Amino acid sequence: MVRVGFIGAGTVGTALAVRLKGLGYPVVAVYSRTRASAENLASQVDSCQVYDSSQKVADASQLVFVTTPDDFIEWAVKQVQWHPDQAVVHCSGAASTDILEHAHLLGAQVGAFHPLQTFANVAQAIDNIPGSTFALEAESPLLETLQEIAQALEGNWVRLGPGDKVLYHAAAVIACNYAVTLVKLATDLWQTFGVSAPEATRALMPLLRGTVNNIGNVGLPHCLTGPIARGDLGTIKKHLEALRAKAPQLLSTYRELGLQTIPVAQAKGRIDEKRAEEMRFLLAPSP
Ligand SMILES: NC(=O)c1ccc[n+]([C@@H]2O[C@H](COP(=O)([O-])OP(=O)(O)OC[C@H]3O[C@@H](n4cnc5c(N)ncnc54)[C@H](OP(=O)(O)O)[C@@H]3O)[C@@H](O)[C@H]2O)c1
Incomplete structure (x- = not known):
C-alpha cells in the first residue's frame, strides 16, 4: 500500500x-x-x-x-x-x-x-x-x-470531469446546506406560537428523519407528501394568508419552493394539469 x-x-x-x-x-x-x-x-x-x-x-x-x-x-x-x-x-x-x-x-x-x-x-x-x-x-x-x-x-x-465540479458542488449545497436553512426557517415559524428554536428543532427531528428515510427508501417522486402532492388548494391559500400576516419575509421562499414542488407532485401522479395550473397561479409571485 x-x-x-x-x-x-x-x-x-x-x-x-x-x-x-x-x-x-x-x-x-x-x-x-x-x-x-x-x-x-x-x-x-x-x-x-x-x-x-x-x-x-x-x-x-x-x-x-x-x-x-x-x-x-x-x-x-x-x-x-x-x-x-x-x-x-x-x-x-x-x-x-x-x-x-x-x-x-x-x-x-x-x-x-x-x-x-x-x-x-x-x-x-x-x-x-x-x-x-x-x-x-x-x-x-x-x-x-x-x-x-x-x-x-x-x-x-x-x-x-473538470467541467462538472461546480454544479456538483452546487447540488451538495442545495441538498445539505439549504436543508439546514429550511429547518431554521421552520423553527422561526414555531416561535410565532411561542416555542423556542431549540425546542422546535427537537420537535422537528422525527419529521426530518422520516423525510430522509422516505427519500432513501421510497425515492423521488413518490416520497413527496403534503398539500402540493395532494393538490390541496385551500390549505395552500391558508398558508399564504398566514405567512402574509405573520411572517411576510418567508412568503417568497414558500412560493418559490412550492412552484418547484409542483412538478414533483405531477410526477407522483396525484394531481392533473388543471390542478397544477391552479397551484402555479396561486403560488406565482404577487405583481
Ligand atoms: N468540512 C466538511 O464538511 C468538508 C466536507 C468535504 C470536503 N471538505 C474539504 O476538505 C478540505 C479541508 O476542509 P476542513 O473542513 O478539514 O477544513 P479545516 O477543518 O479548516 O482544516 C484545514 C486545516 O488546514 C490547515 N492549514 C490552513 N492553511 C494551511 C497551509 N497554508 N498549510 C498547511 N496547513 C494549512 C489548518 O490550519 P491549522 O494547522 O492552523 O489548524 C487546518 O488544520 C477542504 O478542501 C474542504 O473543501 C470539507
Whole structure:
C-alpha cells in the first residue's frame, strides 16, 4: 500500500488519516500551519511523523492529501518540489484538479477525492466518512487507487470531469446546506406560537428523519407528501394568508419552493394539469 501524507491537519485531514490508518494504509507524515494541529493528528495515527514543512511530508510520502481550506490548496501545492513518482490529491468539492497544475507540471499525478458528506468536527467526521459517496477526479493509475480507498471506506464513488465540479458542488449545497436553512426557517415559524428554536428543532427531528428515510427508501417522486402532492388548494391559500400576516419575509421562499414542488407532485401522479395550473397561479409571485 502507498505511503500516505497529509498537508493540513483539520477536520477532513485528521478524520481521513485515522480512517486510512484503520484500513491498513501507512499514514507516515503530516504538516499543518499550526504544529499543534499536526501533533493532534499524529497522536491519533500510530507511526505518523510531524514535519515542519510540506516539502518534508512530500519527500516521505507517495500519496499526499492536501487538506487545507480550499483557498490555500493551490498555494500549499506550489511550496513543494514534487516528483514524478508521487500523487497529490485535494478534497475540495468545488475546485477541480487544475489548482494542482504546479504538481502536474513537475510530473506528479494529480487528483481530487471529495467526500460528499458534512463534517462538523473531527470525531463526527471519523464516524461519518464510511459509507459516503466520493467524487473522484483522476487518471489511471491514481484513479484506481482512489477507487480502492472509496470502496474500502464502504462508499460509492462517482467520477467527475473538470467541467462538472461546480454544479456538483452546487447540488451538495442545495441538498445539505439549504436543508439546514429550511429547518431554521421552520423553527422561526414555531416561535410565532411561542416555542423556542431549540425546542422546535427537537420537535422537528422525527419529521426530518422520516423525510430522509422516505427519500432513501421510497425515492423521488413518490416520497413527496403534503398539500402540493395532494393538490390541496385551500390549505395552500391558508398558508399564504398566514405567512402574509405573520411572517411576510418567508412568503417568497414558500412560493418559490412550492412552484418547484409542483412538478414533483405531477410526477407522483396525484394531481392533473388543471390542478397544477391552479397551484402555479396561486403560488406565482404577487405583481
Ligand atoms: N468540512 C466538511 O464538511 C468538508 C466536507 C468535504 C470536503 N471538505 C474539504 O476538505 C478540505 C479541508 O476542509 P476542513 O473542513 O478539514 O477544513 P479545516 O477543518 O479548516 O482544516 C484545514 C486545516 O488546514 C490547515 N492549514 C490552513 N492553511 C494551511 C497551509 N497554508 N498549510 C498547511 N496547513 C494549512 C489548518 O490550519 P491549522 O494547522 O492552523 O489548524 C487546518 O488544520 C477542504 O478542501 C474542504 O473543501 C470539507
